[in-house]
Amino acid sequence: MGISVLSCVSLLLVFELFSSSVGVLQGVPGSTLVFPCLPGQNQQSFAGAKITWKYNDFLVPDYPESSKQLKLSKDGFYLEISPVSVANEGEYECVIKQNDMEWQKVHIVQVDVSSSYILKVNEGSTVNLPCDRPPSSKDLVHWYSYDKGMTNGTRKQLNPAETGEMVDGDRLEWLFGPLEKDMTITLNGVKMEDAGIYYCETAEEGRDSSNFNTIELIVEAAPTVLPYSCVGFMTPWESCQDETSRSWEAMLGESLNEFSMKLYAHLSQSQPMNNLLFSPISISGVLTHLLLGARGKTRRDMETALCLSHDFFCVHSEMKKLKLKLQDTLKMASQIYYNPNMKLSESFTNQSMQFYDADPVKLTNSSEVNVEMINSWVAKQTNNKIKELVDSVPAHTELLLLNAVFFNGQWKMKFDAKSNMFPFVKLNGDTVKVPVLYSAKYKLAVKYVPAVKAQVAMFPLSGASSLFILLPPTTKLSDLQLVEGKMTDKAVSQMVEQMNQVSPQATEVTLPKIKLDIRTEMNTLLRKIGLSELFDSANLCGLYPDNELLLTEARHRAFLSLTEEGVEAGAATSLSFSRSFSSFSALRPFLMILWSDQAKAPLFVGRVTEP
Numbered sequence: 001m002g003i004s005v006l007s008c009v010s011l012l013l014v015f016e017l018f019s020s021s022v023g024v025l026q027g028v029p030g031s032t033l034v035f036p037c038l039p040g041q042n043q044q045s046f047a048g049a050k051i052t053w054k055y056n057d058f059l060v061p062d063y064p065e066s067s068k069q070l071k072l073s074k075d076g077f078y079l080e081i082s083p084v085s086v087a088n089e090g091e092y093e094c095v096i097k098q099n100d101m102e103w104q105k106v107h108i109v110q111v112d113v114s115s116s117y118i119l120k121v122n123e124g125s126t127v128n129l130p131c132d133r134p135p136s137s138k139d140l141v142h143w144y145s146y147d148k149g150m151t152n153g154t155r156k157q158l159n160p161a162e163t164g165e166m167v168d169g170d171r172l173e174w175l176f177g178p179l180e181k182d183m184t185i186t187l188n189g190v191k192m193e194d195a196g197i198y199y200c201e202t203a204e205e206g207r208d209s210s211n212f213n214t215i216e217l218i219v220e221a222a223p224t225v226l227p228y229s230c231v232g233f234m235t236p237w238e239s240c241q242d243e244t245s246r247s248w249e250a251m252l253g254e255s256l257n258e259f260s261m262k263l264y265a266h267l268s269q270s271q272p273m274n275n276l277l278f279s280p281i282s283i284s285g286v287l288t289h290l291l292l293g294a295r296g297k298t299r300r301d302m303e304t305a306l307c308l309s310h311d312f313f314c315v316h317s318e319m320k321k322l323k324l325k326l327q328d329t330l331k332m333a334s335q336i337y338y339n340p341n342m343k344l345s346e347s348f349t350n351q352s353m354q355f356y357d358a359d360p361v362k363l364t365n366s367s368e369v370n371v372e373m374i375n376s377w378v379a380k381q382t383n384n385k386i387k388e389l390v391d392s393v394p395a396h397t398e399l400l401l402l403n404a405v406f407f408n409g410q411w412k413m414k415f416d417a418k419s420n421m422f423p424f425v426k427l428n429g430d431t432v433k434v435p436v437l438y439s440a441k442y443k444l445a446v447k448y449v450p451a452v453k454a455q456v457a458m459f460p461l462s463g464a465s466s467l468f469i470l471l472p473p474t475t476k477l478s479d480l481q482l483v484e485g486k487m488t489d490k491a492v493s494q495m496v497e498q499m500n501q502v503s504p505q506a507t508e509v510t511l512p513k514i515k516l517d518i519r520t521e522m523n524t525l526l527r528k529i530g531l532s533e534l535f536d537s538a539n540l541c542g543l544y545p546d547n548e549l550l551l552t553e554a555r556h557r558a559f560l561s562l563t564e565e566g567v568e569a570g571a572a573t574s575l576s577f578s579r580s581f582s583s584f585s586a587l588r589p590f591l592m593i594l595w596s597d598q599a600k601a602p603l604f605v606g607r608v609t610e611p
Contacts, residue, residue, distance in 0.1 A: 024108045032082040037094035043077045049098035051076035117215045122222045131183040131200035131213045141183045145198045195219040228548045230541035233295035236347035240314035252318045253600030258307040258489040260602045266528045268484045277518040277558045277606035286403035293348045293543025305529045316355040325598050329463025330407045333381045336360040337400040348543045367393045378572045382406045385559040389572045404572040409461035415439045425475050425588045434611045435513045442509040445502040451491040454483045457584045458499040470591040508583040512611040515561040522554030
């Protein structure tokens with residue numbers, strides 16, 4: 001019994017030793033601090049113990065202001081503060097409980113915010129001058145400035161105590177308030193005479209001042225903006241040296257497939273639960289047409305975004321061949337509308353006709369007439385499936401590039417003519433009755449494809465094309481996203497290759513009848529795939545050499561329907577400036593790829609979460 005009592009007292013003494021011991025840690029803003037609960041102790045000795053950290057009476061994971069900066073190691077023995085800021089100053093209490101014993105340690109973190117900066121800015125710009133006051137300081141803070149020719153006695157006070165306002169209020173202002181901790185000021189419209197030394201310090205009368213930040217501001221003359229020039233960028237697109245080579249066809253197919261899956265990855269992430277539908281061949285068509293006039297960095301960026309090699313000079317002639325090859329089932333057309341005051345490059349106009357059959361058409365002075373003219377063209381090209389692509393044409397519009405596609409594929413094997421209603425299970429678990437396409441003995445290739453983690457069915461269509469339906473294991477959003485995450489260009493190519501080896505079997509098939517009409521916000525999408533320069537500083541000298549031309553708006557609209565007759569789809573894009581199944585039922589969210597064997601790439605890609 002005596003030994004037991006001594007052991008207990010010994011542990012109690014250790015507890016008191018740690019609880020009365022206080023450690024002080026110093027940090028600077030932007031640095032990283034990592035410290036253990038009990039310095040000098042073996043971390044393994046506390047394996048399985050309950051370790052908690054507190055800061056300002058909050059458990060560390062729950063602390064509202066610093067939760068993103070405070071991180072615990074997996075076992076909780078170490079605490080990391082990164083990046084350190086003045087908000088992290090204070091006491092950090094660590095408590096370890098193990099076998100009815102308790103250890104405690106208090107760490108005091110101090111942040112040294114006294115620092116110096118050198119800021120170089122251009123004349124006419126805006127600059128923030130930082131001043132972080134630690135929470136421990138309650139004194140008023142004043143800003144001062146002086147140039148190198150002055151003495152401290154003639155320094156200029158920027159926020160007089162009697163008003164709290166900044167002098168030269170049109171150009172000098174508080175960034176946030178001022179706030180209790182952040183006394184940063186903003187200097188607008190920087191002038192050459194603003195160069196000098198700026199600093200913030202406490203200013204309580206009768207006490208020593210404490211300097212927090214000293215900033216040397218260097219003002220340089222604003223750079224000269226060179227006038228817009230297309231010198232050296234006005235030559236026509238390079239000619240294709242060997243148009244008969246079959247390697248170009250393979251290169252275009254690979255590029256279209258990779259581009260398709262890149263677009264789907266971005267769209268599926270931005271809209272994780274909605275119906276999706278787009279035509280990569282239409283989007284690629286209008287961008288490739290625009291590529292004819294792109295030069296310099298803009299051209300290289302567009303080639304990268306389109307997944308084209310930088311020496312693929314035959315891309316335009318191959319796009320023309322592809323259009324002719326697909327003409328029995330896919331109608332694809334391009335058109336250019338331009339401001340009559342513009343003089344388009346002659347080479348661009350000629351090559352647009354040569355490769356894209358696009359004869360530029362002048363816009364009128366009437367927005368209503370222009371809208372009618374453009375939408376009529378789109379409706380004609382999509383067999384009236386898309387009757388409206390634009391609702392207005394602003395007066396400042398210089399150029400419109402359009403691409404429209406229309407697909408009409410017939411099932412190789414027909415569905416029953418009888419109309420049936422079946423429940424479709426949505427992502428949230430709700431069910432909705434939908435009309436379906438049904439066949440008791442449909443000759444269908446069905447296979448679980450590991451590359452895409454989905455049960456895949458291939459429905460042959462007329463015109464050497466197929467509709468692939470990818471069915472995730474369950475209706476869970478996570479399963480749908482797992483399949484989407486696997487949909488790379490290589491995985492899709494593997495899927496197509498494997499499905500072509502599967503022998504069709506008599507299968508009971510149930511598909512929902514669907515009619516999708518989806519508009520895609522293209523401006524954000526184009527920026528995400530690396531084409532921000534089209535909106536900001538495009539080099540389109542091969543199209544219009546007289547002035548800078550920037551993209552202002554991009555639109556895409558796609559239509560697709562599944563009926564007893566087959567698959568009917570249309571799209572229009574504008575740029576203003578190992579298991580077997582005896583049944584296959586797609587009555588839950590699924591993905592679909594309308595694949596062309598001739599293009600060796602998708603014509604349409606979509607997701608159905610609610611028919």
